[in-house]
Amino acid sequence: MQTSQRWLALLVGAFAIAAAAGGVERALAQAQAPTRAPDVHYQPTPHRVVTEMLKVAQVGANDVLYDLGCGDGRIVIAAVKQRGARGVCVDIDPQRIRESRANAERAGVAERIAFLEQDLFETDLRDATVVTLFLSPDLNLKLRPKLQRVLKPGTRVISYVHSMGDWKPQTVKRVKGASGPRKLYLWTIAADRGARP
Numbered sequence: 001m002q003t004s005q006r007w008l009a010l011l012v013g014a015f016a017i018a019a020a021a022g023g024v025e026r027a028l029a030q031a032q033a034p035t036r037a038p039d040v041h042y043q044p045t046p047h048r049v050v051t052e053m054l055k056v057a058q059v060g061a062n063d064v065l066y067d068l069g070c071g072d073g074r075i076v077i078a079a080v081k082q083r084g085a086r087g088v089c090v091d092i093d094p095q096r097i098r099e100s101r102a103n104a105e106r107a108g109v110a111e112r113i114a115f116l117e118q119d120l121f122e123t124d125l126r127d128a129t130v131v132t133l134f135l136s137p138d139l140n141l142k143l144r145p146k147l148q149r150v151l152k153p154g155t156r157v158i159s160y161v162h163s164m165g166d167w168k169p170q171t172v173k174r175v176k177g178a179s180g181p182r183k184l185y186l187w188t189i190a191a192d193r194g195a196r197p
C-alpha cells in the first residue's frame with residue numbers, strides 16, 4: 001500500500017470510530033435521560049425536616065413508606081434507618097434513582113428499599129401505609145384522586161410545603177425550611193376513602 005493510501009485508510013478508520021463513539025454517547029445520554037421531563041425540579045427536603053416528617057406521620061417498623069419523587073432517597077433511607085420501616089423510592093429521573101440506590105447502599109439499608117424509575121402517576125400504591133410528597137400545589141391536586149382511590153384506609157399522606165387544596169389536614173406543623181419557615185401537612189385516608197382531618 002502506498003503512503004497516501006495508508007493515510008486515507010487511517011483517516012476513514014478514524015471517522016468510523018468517531019461516528020461509532022458518537023452513537024454510543026447518544027445512546028448513553030438517552031438511557032440516562034428521564035422518559036419525560038420531571039413535573040417539578042429536584043430540591044431536597046432538609047434532613048432535620050425529614051426527621052420531623054417521620055415523627056409527625058408516626059412512621060414505625062410496620063410501615064411501607066413511598067416517597068413519590070424521591071430525589072436522593074433521603075426520606076426513605078431515614079424511614080428505614082431511624083424507624084425500622086420498609087420503603088419505596090419513586091422518581092422519573094434515572095439520575096435520582098441512581099443516587100438513591102448508591103446512598104441506600106452506603107447507609108447499609110438498600111435491601112429494605114425498592115427503587116422504581118417511573119412516573120409517580122403510574123406507581124402501584126396498594127401496599128403503601130405512608131406516602132410522602134414534596135412536589136407542587138398543582139401536582140398534589142392532580143394526585144389527590146389517585147390517593148383517594150387506591151390508598152388503604154389508615155394510610156398517612158404527608159406533604160412538605162404544599163397543601164392538598166380543600167383536603168383539611170389533621171395536622172399542620174411549622175418547620176424551618178432551607179430558606180425560611182415552611183409547613184408539613186398530614187392527612188389520614190378514611191374508611192370511606194376520603195381524607196379526614
Ligand SMILES: C[S@@+](CC[C@H](N)C(=O)[O-])C[C@H]1O[C@@H](n2cnc3c(N)ncnc32)[C@H](O)[C@@H]1O
Binds near residue numbers: 045068071135
Ligand atoms: C422537590 S424534589 C423532592 C425530593 C425528595 N422527595 C425530598 O423531599 O428530598 C421532587 C422530585 O420529584 C421528581 N419528579 C418530578 N416529577 C415526577 C414524576 N412525574 N414522577 C416521578 N418523579 C417525579 C423529581 O425528579 C425530583 O427528584
